[in-house]
Amino acid sequence: MAGSRSLTRRTRPPSRRLAQPAALVLVAAAVAFCGWSGWTSWQAGADPRAAYAAERDQVLEAGRRHLTVLNTIDGAAAGAGLARWQDATTGPLREELAAGRERARQAVEQAGTTARAGVIEAAVTALDLESGDAQIIAAVEIEVTGPGRAASVERKRFQAGLARTGAGWKLKSFTAIPAVGE
Structure with missing residues (x-):
């Protein structure tokens, strides 16, 4: 069957299908942690009790x-x-x-x-x-x-x-x- 296209779809191996969403979750968690750390650090610096101490x-x-x-x-x-x-x-x-x-x-x-x-x-x-x-x-x-x-x-x-x-x-x-x- 020369010239005919294969009707079967190529699929990614299961390990690759899971790796991309897992990486996105890890990146989102890292961004959230950095944001939370920055906010709490800023709050501590703005606390007058911390400056007094x-x-x-x-x-x-x-x-x-x-x-x-x-x-x-x-x-x-x-x-x-x-x-x-x-x-x-x-x-x-x-x-x-x-x-x-x-x-x-x-x-x-x-x-x-x-x-x-x-x-x-x-x-x-x-x-x-x-x-x-x-x-x-x-x-x-x-x-x-x-x-x-x-x-x-x-x-x-x-x-x-x-x-x-x-x-x-x-x-x-x-x-x-x-x-x-x-």
Whole structure:
């Protein structure tokens, strides 16, 4: 039968018939998941509680870091330590440190005392995002060493005020809190 067409229709194997719709379902599921993920991520970013929590975490981290700096000084390199003190502060506290810097440097170098601090615990007690003000409290452990004296460890508590600056959160006030019974 030359010239006659076959009346039978060619059919795809069953595995190919199922593969195309399955691929479409997978693509649709992937698109739906991406859309849902983007929407929930956008919602989380728009949540003011999330922004407040993120800022609170930044305040706490900056407060811990700056309190460590202000309680640490190396008797052999007092000038560098005092420069770090100024970098950690802002406002009147920074001005006060700058005014007494040379006198403090001489006293530390003459005594040869070294203090190394670490914040044990800290918490944000107040945070005003609008004004850029915050308060923290912290417990700090300070190891003090010096020529002719054994190392000693002091534990102190501090309340500190922080202000938001162009360079992040910086200490604007710093007060020792006496322990009960002192």
